[in-house]
Amino acid sequence: MERxxxxxxxxxxxxxxLGNKQIYAPQKVGETLRFAPVAPEDELDLxxxxxxxxxxxxxxxxxxxLYRYDLGSTDLNLPEDEVERVLFGVRPxxxxxxxxxxxxxxxxxxxxxxxxxxxxxxxxxxACLEPEVNCxxxxxxxxxxxxxxxxxxxxxxxxxxxxxxxxxxxxxxxxEAEDVLEQATGEEGASAEKLQQAAAEKIVRGVETNGIAEKxxxxxxxxLWQDVSEACLGCGTCTFLCPTCYCFDxxxxxxxxxxxxxxxWDSCMFSEYTLHASGHNPRPTVRERTRNRVNxxxxxxVEKFGIIAxxxxxxxxxxxPVNIDILNILSEVIKEEAI
Amino acid sequence: MVDLExxxxxxxxxISRDDIKYLIGWRQGTYGFRVSPCFVREPGEAEQLIYSPLxxxxxxxxxxxxxxxxxPRGEKPDTRKVAVMVKGCDSRAVVQQMAEKGLxxxxxxxxxxxxxxxxxxxxxxxxxxxxxxPVTVQWNKDKIIFQLPEGAEEVPREEVLAQECLxxxxxxxxxxxxxxxxxxxxxxxxxxxxxxxxxxxSVEERWSFWEDRFSSCIRCYSCRNVCPMCYCExxxxxxxxxxxxxxxxxxxxxxxxxxxxxxxxxxxxxECGECERVCxxxxxxxxxxxxxxxxxxxxxxxxxxxxxxxKPLQSSYRPxxxxxxxx
Numbered sequence: 001m002e003r004x005x006x007x008x009x010x011x012x013x014x015x016x017x018l019g020n021k022q023i024y025a026p027q028k029v030g031e032t033l034r035f036a037p038v039a040p041e042d043e044l045d046l047x048x049x050x051x052x053x054x055x056x057x058x059x060x061x062x063x064x065x066l067y068r069y070d071l072g073s074t075d076l077n078l079p080e081d082e083v084e085r086v087l088f089g090v091r092p093x094x095x096x097x098x099x100x101x102x103x104x105x106x107x108x109x110x111x112x113x114x115x116x117x118x119x120x121x122x123x124x125x126x127a128c129l130e131p132e133v134n135c136x137x138x139x140x141x142x143x144x145x146x147x148x149x150x151x152x153x154x155x156x157x158x159x160x161x162x163x164x165x166x167x168x169x170x171x172x173x174x175x176e177a178e179d180v181l182e183q184a185t186g187e188e189g190a191s192a193e194k195l196q197q198a199a200a201e202k203i204v205r206g207v208e209t210n211g212i213a214e215k216x217x218x219x220x221x222x223x224l225w226q227d228v229s230e231a232c233l234g235c236g237t238c239t240f241l242c243p244t245c246y247c248f249d250x251x252x253x254x255x256x257x258x259x260x261x262x263x264x265w266d267s268c269m270f271s272e273y274t275l276h277a278s279g280h281n282p283r284p285t286v287r288e289r290t291r292n293r294v295n296x297x298x299x300x301x302v303e304k305f306g307i308i309a310x311x312x313x314x315x316x317x318x319x320x321p322v323n324i325d326i327l328n329i330l331s332e333v334i335k336e337e338a339i
Numbered sequence: 340m341v342d343l344e345x346x347x348x349x350x351x352x353x354i355s356r357d358d359i360k361y362l363i364g365w366r367q368g369t370y371g372f373r374v375s376p377c378f379v380r381e382p383g384e385a386e387q388l389i390y391s392p393l394x395x396x397x398x399x400x401x402x403x404x405x406x407x408x409x410x411p412r413g414e415k416p417d418t419r420k421v422a423v424m425v426k427g428c429d430s431r432a433v434v435q436q437m438a439e440k441g442l443x444x445x446x447x448x449x450x451x452x453x454x455x456x457x458x459x460x461x462x463x464x465x466x467x468x469x470x471x472x473p474v475t476v477q478w479n480k481d482k483i484i485f486q487l488p489e490g491a492e493e494v495p496r497e498e499v500l501a502q503e504c505l506x507x508x509x510x511x512x513x514x515x516x517x518x519x520x521x522x523x524x525x526x527x528x529x530x531x532x533x534x535x536x537x538x539x540x541s542v543e544e545r546w547s548f549w550e551d552r553f554s555s556c557i558r559c560y561s562c563r564n565v566c567p568m569c570y571c572e573x574x575x576x577x578x579x580x581x582x583x584x585x586x587x588x589x590x591x592x593x594x595x596x597x598x599x600x601x602x603x604x605x606x607x608x609x610e611c612g613e614c615e616r617v618c619x620x621x622x623x624x625x626x627x628x629x630x631x632x633x634x635x636x637x638x639x640x641x642x643x644x645x646x647x648x649x650k651p652l653q654s655s656y657r658p659x660x661x662x663x664x665x666x
Contacts, residue, residue: 030555031621052620053557062557063587133370133469204471205370231376233400235561237619253585264586267559271406272577285406321561321617322396323368323375 001171004163005184006154011161015040017177021084021122024058026051035087046089046156049132050313054094054243055087056101059117062240062265066113066250071257079113085121086173091128093137093311095149097243098123103305104246113263122169125150127192129199134314136327139206142311145196155192162192205314207330213302216295218338228329229290231322236267238316238324239293244309247273268292294329341390341452341520349450349517350385353422359448362422363401365394371470372463376401390424390519391476392483395457395501397611398423399432399567403441420447426454428503428611430512431644432567435609438643439651441570451515453523456496456504458483459616463499467492503612503625506530513645531633537626549594555620556593558586562614562624563600568607575599601627606635606652609644638664 006014015023015038025044027036034053038044068077102118105111128135128144137143147153152170154161162184165171174181239245249266252259266273269290274283283289301309310326317325354362366377366387374393379385402423410416425433430451436442455478467474467487475486482493483500497505508529511522537545563569563576575583576596584599585592601624608628615625635641638661641652649655 030552032555032619034555063589133471230378231396231401233561233564233617234406235564235617236557236559237561237617240557240559241619249586251582251586253582253587262587264588265557270560284408317369319619321565321613323373325369325373328369 001165001174003184003189004165004174004181005157005188006161006163006177006181008160010180011044012040012042013180014177015086015088017180018086018173019176021086023086023088024055025088035089038088044089046126049128049130049135050091050094050315052315052319053241054097054313054315055090055123056094056097056243056246058085058087059098059121060101060105060114060246060248064113064263066261066263068258068260071254071259082116082120085117086124087121088124089126089154090123090150091313092125092144092146092148092150092153093128093135093142093313094243095123095125096137096142096146097149097311097313099149100244100301100305100307100309100311101246103301103307107305122151122173123149124170124173125153127153127155127196127199129156129195131199131203132314132318134205134317134327135203136206136312136314138200138203138312139209140308140310140312143196144199144203155195157188157192157195160188162188164192205327207327208334209298209308209330212330212333213299213308215333215336215338216299219333219336220291221339222336224329224332224336225287225291228324228332229286232269232286232290232324233321234269234271234286234289235321236265236269237319237321239267239269240265241315241319243311243313243315244297268296290324290329294326294333298330343389346390346519347385347388349519350379350388350422351382353448353450354379354385355382356448358419359422360417360419362424362450363398364388364424364450365390365396365398367473370473372458372460372467372474372476388424390452392456392458392478392500393460393476394426394452395460395613395616397426397429397432397565397567397613399425399429399436400565400613402433402447403436403567403570404564418446420445422448422450424450424452425512425515426452426457427507427509427511427513428454428609429567430514431509431609432611433644434514434647435568435607435644435651436570437647438649439607444647447516449512449515449517451512451518453512453518453520454504454507454510455523456500456507456510458499459501461621466494466499501612501616502533503610503615506532509645514647531629533626534629534633537630550590552622553593553597554590556588556597556622557620558588558593558596559619561617561619562622565613565617566604567611567613568604568609569600575603597622597624597627601631604628605631606639606641607643608632 023038024035025038026033026048033048033051035055035058065079105114147166151167153164165174247266248263250263252261275281297309362379365374367389368375372393376396477484481496483496485492506529507527584595612625
C-alpha cells in the first residue's frame with residue numbers, strides 16, 4: 001500500500017473512522033504518562049519522548065483476572081472476549097519490545113490471555129524524532145523509526161502525519177479511514193525519511209553488544225556484580241517499567257464467598273521472587289538479582305530465542321533511584337576478563 | 340561549604356582504620372546530573388567521593404536494610420563499624436534508627452555534612468535537558484552554580500531545590516563523629532504549608548486528588564525500599580499468609596498500601612523526601628508523611644530523629660499529653 005498523509009487537525013476524525021475499536025493513546029493518569037483509552041474528541045499531547053509506563057500495560061496488564069469463582073461451585077467464570085483495540089502513539093522501541101515478548105508468550109505454551117489481546121490489537125507507531133539522552137535503541141537492533149512489531153507507522157511532518165502501512169492490519173485501518181487520508185507525495189515521503197535519519201544521529205549513548213551473550217556466563221563470579229549492584233534498593237522500578245519484562249505471579253483473591261484468580265506483575269529484583277518455602281533464597285542479595293536481570297536480557301533470552309530482550313528505551317536508566325545504569329554495567333562486562 | 344580535598348582526606352583516613360568495614364558516600368553518576376551512592380573499601384577509592392547539591396540519596400537507608408547473605412560455614416560476620424556520610428535529614432534518620440534500637444552507636448562512624456539543600460532532579464533536568472557529560476554543581480549562598488558544557492550558570496536556589504529542602508529546619512547533622520565544614524545557617528521554618536492547603540479542601544476534593552494519584556501507583560515499592568525508616572525484616576506488605584494487602588494494583592489495594600506505609604511512619608518520618616523523589620510515577624507521597632508529622636508535632640510536641648536517647652513516640656507516654664482530640 002502507498003504511503004498516506006493525515007492532516008493533524010483530522011486525527012480525531014481518523015479515530016472516529018475506526019468503528020468500535022477501543023483506542024488507547026498516551027494520557028496522563030495522575031502525573032504519569034501511560035496508555036489509556038481515549039475518545040476521538042480528546043485532545044492528545046504528543047510532545048512526549050516516551051511514556052513512563054510502556055504500552056505493555058495494555059496487552060499484559062499489571063493485574064489481570066484469569067477467572068472468577070464462587071465457593072461451593074465448580075463453575076469458573078472466564079473473562080469476556082477481548083475487544084478490538086488500537087494502540088496509537090507507540091514508540092518504535094516499545095513496539096519492538098512487544099514482538100520480543102511474543103516469543104515468550106507463544107513459546108512452550110500459548111498464553112491465551114496475552115495472545116488474544118495481541119491478535120485483536122492494531123499498533124500504530126509514532127516515529128521518535130527527539131530521542132532522549134539515555135535512548136540506545138540503535139545498539140540493540142532497533143532505531144527511532146524501526147517498524148518491527150508495528151502495523152502502521154506515523155511520522156510527524158509538522159502540519160501532518162505521514163502514514164506508512166506495514167501489515168495487513170495497518171492497511172485495513174487505512175482503508176477504513178480512507179475518507180480522511182490523502183495520498184502522500186514522494187517529497188513528503190523523502191522528508192519523513194530525512195527526519196527519521198536525523199533522529200538516529202541524535203542518539204548519543206550506546207554499547208557494543210557483539211559477544212555479550214557469550215561473555216556473560218564467563219564472568220559469573222566476577223566482583224563486578226557486587227560493584228554495580230551494591231547501591232540497589234531492590235525496588236521494582238527497572239523491571240515493572242521495562243517494556244520487555246514479563247514476569248508475573250499468580251494470586252487468589254477471595255472476599256466472602258467470591259474470589260478470583262489473577263496474575264500480577266512480579267519482579268526478579270524483589271527478594272520475595274526467588275524465596276523458597278523453606279526460607280532458602282537462591283538469589284539472596286541484590287548482587288545475584290542484578291546479575292540475573294542483566295543475564296536474562298542479554299544472555300538467556302538470546303540463547304533461547306536468538307534476540308536480546310532489551311530495546312534501549314532507557315527507562316531503567318532514567319528512573320533508577322540510585323543511578324544503576326545498564327549501559328555502564330554492559331561496558332564493564334565488556335572490559336572484564338573472562339574467568 | 341564542604342571542601343572536597345578535606346572530604347577525601349577524611350575519607351582516606353577513615354577507611355584506613357582497622358575498625359572500619361567500609362564508607363558509604365556519594366560519587367558522580369554515569370551521566371548529566373546523576374549521583375550514585377558508593378561503598379568505599381580502599382583508601383584509593385576515596386578520590387571518587389563528592390559532596391554537592393546533587394547528593395540527594397539518604398545513605399542512612401543502607402545502614403539498616405541491607406541484604407544479609409548467608410555466611411559460609413565457619414566464617415564470622417564482619418562486625419567492624421560502617422562509616423557513613425550524612426546530611427542533616429540523613430542524620431535524623433540515623434538518630435531515629437538508634438532510638439528504635441535498630442542500630443547501636445558503636446556500629447557507626449558518622450561523617451557529618453552540613454547541607455544547604457539538595458536539588459530536585461526533575462526541575463533541574465527540565466531546565467537543562469539532554470546533558471550527557473557529568474555536570475558539577477555547587478552551592479553559592481542563595482544560588483546554585485551549574486558548570487554546564489557552555490559555561491557556568493547561576494540559578495536562584497528556590498527554583499531548583501527539592502520541595503522538602505525549602506522549609507528544612509535541620510540542615511546540620513544532629514550527630515556526627517566528625518564534621519566536614521562549618522554549620523550552615525537554618526533558613527526554613529518547618530511550616531506545613533502544603534498540608535494546610537490540602538486540609539483546606541473538602542473531603543470529596545481530597546479523595547478525588549488521592550484517588551487520581553493512587554490510581555497511577557505501580558507498586559514498585561521504591562518508596563518503601565528507599566525509606567531509611569522502613570526496615571522491618573518482615574514487612575506487613577510482603578505477607579502472603581494472611582495477605583493483608585493484595586498484590587493487585589487497583590485503587591483499593593493501592594490506597595491500602597499507601598496508607599499502611601504512611602501510618603507506619605507516624606512519629607518516625609524524618610522528612611528527607613526520598614520516597615517522593617524516587618517515585619517513578621510522581622505520587623506526592625510527602626503530603627501524607629507531612630500531614631502525620633504535623634499531627635504528631637502539634638498533638639505530642641514530638642519530632643523524631645533529634646535525640647537518640649528519646650523514646651520512640653509510640654512507646655512513650657506523658658501524663659501531660661494533650662487529650663482534646665481523643666474521642
